[in-house]
Amino acid sequence: MSLIARHLEANGIPSVVLGSALDIVEHCGVARFAFVDYPLGNPCGKPYDTAVQREIVAAALALFETATAARCTRRLPHRWSEDETWRDGYMAFDADAMAELRRRGEERKAHRQALRDAGRVRPE
Secondary structure, X not given: OHHHHHHHHHOOOOOOEEEOOHHHHHHHXXXXXXXXXXXXXXXXXXXXXXXXXXXXXXXXXXXHHHOOOOOEEEEOOOOOOOOOOHHHHOOOOOHHHHHHHHHHHHHXXXXXXXXXXXXXXXXX
């Protein structure tokens, strides 16, 4: 996304990147970056928390007016939780979780094959 933002900017289209990967996005050198210290994949906040999501998007859009220099990063004050313990287990998988994911994957494959056999999914 950062490289697309740079391409847009180079062609006269202003952009704002909203994300959680501070080091990566800053390394790419985007014009405007709204950073939220949330788990990757959740830059707008928790699902269904529309009030916080709107605040984050509004703050990101405000960068179009408030960014005063190139490569402007604004660190938004929002927090994922009261403490930082979410970091300890983020994206950690134990043996039980791996077994469950494997089971679900096999179920999905079987379901897709059944759809394929019935002619309801195009061949891969």
